[in-house]
Amino acid sequence: MNQRVVGLLAGLGLLWGTASGALALTPHEMEHHSPTGQFEQVEQPLGVKIGVTVGGLALIGLELWWFLLSKPKAQQSRLEAGRQTLTIEVDGGYSPSQVVVKAGRPVRLRFHRKDPNSCLEQVLLPDFHIAADLPMNQTRTIDFIPEQPGEYFFTCGMNMFRGVIKVEASNDNVV
Ligand SMILES: [Cu+2]
Structure with a gap:
């Protein structure tokens, strides 16, 4: 559960x-x-x-x-092939529901949907103009580059489930 x-x-x-x-x-x-x-x-x-x-x-x-x-703990991304990568499980919501990345570098979110609820069949990242379908029991990869530090939401198609991408200013020049 x-x-x-x-x-x-x-x-x-x-x-x-x-x-x-x-x-x-x-x-x-x-x-x-x-x-x-x-x-x-x-x-x-x-x-x-x-x-x-x-x-x-x-x-x-x-x-x-x-x-x-019960405030969920934010999860840091891991660098994989130059991308800040995170796997987010979609099962009764998003887990983790808070992720942390650095600005100005490619981000890869891997949404793995386990929940048959049609509510979760789509994920939206309105700030990055992304709307993606999430097939059941599959991993859908979403790539984008957050240019500006800030907090950006990702939600289900009906805005009932939410997660947040915390974009921090990068404090070095390495890309
Ligand atoms: Cu929904």
Whole structure:
């Protein structure tokens, strides 16, 4: 199973646990609800509101914590025949989803697609005017030269899955 999917499931598990805890408060507070008492009618829902708000904040906090900690590590390219080469596995997303190369030198990305999801059958590198089909269980080679340092996205055809190419300024004159 893909690493990020496992991570996401673990994250959802945590969220679910928190959500259940927050909701469990609600029926207990509702028991003491009086249909005639104006004050109680106002105060009971307030307690529920606070519970829901606290629960919601906890969810947001957990989600932030999760996404910050699970931030994928960028992978450096390897020089092969003068090209900065990286193999990217396409399986429930891109792995690695962050790659690092130097500006002004040829880059070769080798996309190997294992995921039958039609969502991933195309990869786009809009900044380099590249759109390529990725056949199942094959490696598709994409060559380009990033002239300027910066961060460039590669995405699936529908922009649902994303990866980033971090182009660093080259600090020597060797090509
Ligand atoms: Cu897609």
